[in-house]
Amino acid sequence: MNLFFHHVGQLGATKDFPKTVFRKHNIDVLVSEGVITDGSLLEELRSKFPTGEFNCWGVPSGASVVIRNLNEGDYVLLVKSSRIDGDIPVLCPVKIFWRAKLETLSEYLWQDSKFPFIFFFNTIDIELMWVQFIEDLGYKNNFSPRGNFYKVDNGRLEKFGGVEPYLQNIINKYSDYRNDNVDLSRLKEDGAEFGLFDLQEEEDRLIALTKSMPNLVDNSLSRRLVSITKRDRAFSILIKRHYNFKCAVCNSSLKSPNEHPAVHAAHIFPKEKMGSDDLRNGICLCLLHHWAFDAGWFSIDDNYYIILHENIPRTEDYKDIYKWENSKINLPKDANVWPHRLFLDASRRNYGFYKS
Ligand SMILES: [Zn+2]
Incomplete structure (x- = not known):
């Protein structure tokens, strides 16, 4: 090299x-x-x-x-x-x-x-x-x-x-997030592909965090001091690994020709609102369900069942979303990283669902 x-x-x-x-x-x-x-x-x-x-x-x-x-x-x-x-x-x-x-x-x-x-x-x-x-x-x-x-x-x-x-x-x-024109998740994938990121330390930190009470938001000084890129990457890779690179809703594990899994590590309570990188605020979703979740078409109740936005159109286009109503999401083996109620509840409020 x-x-x-x-x-x-x-x-x-x-x-x-x-x-x-x-x-x-x-x-x-x-x-x-x-x-x-x-x-x-x-x-x-x-x-x-x-x-x-x-x-x-x-x-x-x-x-x-x-x-x-x-x-x-x-x-x-x-x-x-x-x-x-x-x-x-x-x-x-x-x-x-x-x-x-x-x-x-x-x-x-x-x-x-x-x-x-x-x-x-x-x-x-x-x-x-x-x-x-x-x-x-x-x-x-x-x-x-x-x-x-x-x-x-x-x-x-x-x-x-x-x-x-x-x-x-x-x-x-x-390196920073300042340029919004670039698809950062893709850049980070590339970085990892070339072995640029030594994530062990950050992974250990995120795992250790799941042993204590979660914080909804993370605006601490440490967030700015630690490399954000590195933390984001560690969050992403750990979530995908725990969910076995499968969508928690539909179980899809599609891959691109170069073996990149087509799943995202999504934040349950959104990152834009400073939602923390706690692993219990993460969920692995396919592209469709990531979009639908962020758009607010569905959410997850405290017992991990899928609930729908009341206005979701019951047309063919939306079928792959609404057909999962009342299904239980696929959870990781390790219960320590299951979505925490703190984040699920905040997410439902954020997207206009009400506590069930
Ligand atoms: Zn899916």
């Missing part, structure tokens, strides 16, 4: 990051526009991006000598500016690097065919300062990257223990 960086520059970053780094492109749209015609690229995209959408970045032909060393599983930092106040806002976990020039795609994405070496990823937002980056990696203060694409010599990462611990350190320190 190697780390690369591309010094893009203020102008290019301002103009082009919003096009493909801060927004995703849909594979089907690109096919229908005739921009992706290569069958093997298409196959690769579909398998690596089962959601059908990706972020990508392209570099000029001049960078071919360095970028030909780029491989799947490597990381690229995109540098906006190398001024004293310059920043590095993007970390790219490379899922595909297409070695052939993709000039048509470059022209379509950035209205310029000059960026034909394209790699594909799901953007991880970070807030790393250029000066911090060069200090950490031991580059000279006057190092001027001049629009080039670089590979970071592994010797520079030794004091961190290698690429992975260095990036873990960056994500823990400089």
Whole structure:
């Protein structure tokens, strides 16, 4: 695994990051526009991006000598500016690097065919300062990257223990939720896939928490001090594991082609209301039932039976929701992580149900 960086520059970053780094492109749209015609690229995209959408970045032909060393599983930092106040806002976990020039795609994405070496990823937002980056990696203060694409010599990462611990350190320190445009759950899946998150400590903490009385909300200082990304990830993975990666309502265990389970770890009392990351405030739901739960079409009573919103339409469209009325949800083996009444009750109130 190697780390690369591309010094893009203020102008290019301002103009082009919003096009493909801060927004995703849909594979089907690109096919229908005739921009992706290569069958093997298409196959690769579909398998690596089962959601059908990706972020990508392209570099000029001049960078071919360095970028030909780029491989799947490597990381690229995109540098906006190398001024004293310059920043590095993007970390790219490379899922595909297409070695052939993709000039048509470059022209379509950035209205310029000059960026034909394209790699594909799901953007991880970070807030790393250029000066911090060069200090950490031991580059000279006057190092001027001049629009080039670089590979970071592994010797520079030794004091961190290698690429992975260095990036873990960056994500823990400089990654945040501030950009609402990105699907964070997906980014975190990617991070975990690449072994970025060492979750043991956070998992132990969440498990220990289930031994005491729960708190409905968590606005403690510790919430801000601990890496939110890490905690969220630990919550998500533990809930899914306890529910055996199955929806608590319908028992579905659908998976994407790359074996990602299509279930979510949902908060019973919502996170937007500072609902705590207590495992007893979590439940594993498939996409449909997560949506329906958050929309308030159904809720769960204190005995774990499904109750419905009185206005749920009794049409075919809603059948997979209302047909579960009065069924008991599937609970984990470990009763310590069963949904707690505190959260169930608060959730029913929040969504306009009344205590049963
Ligand atoms: Zn379901």
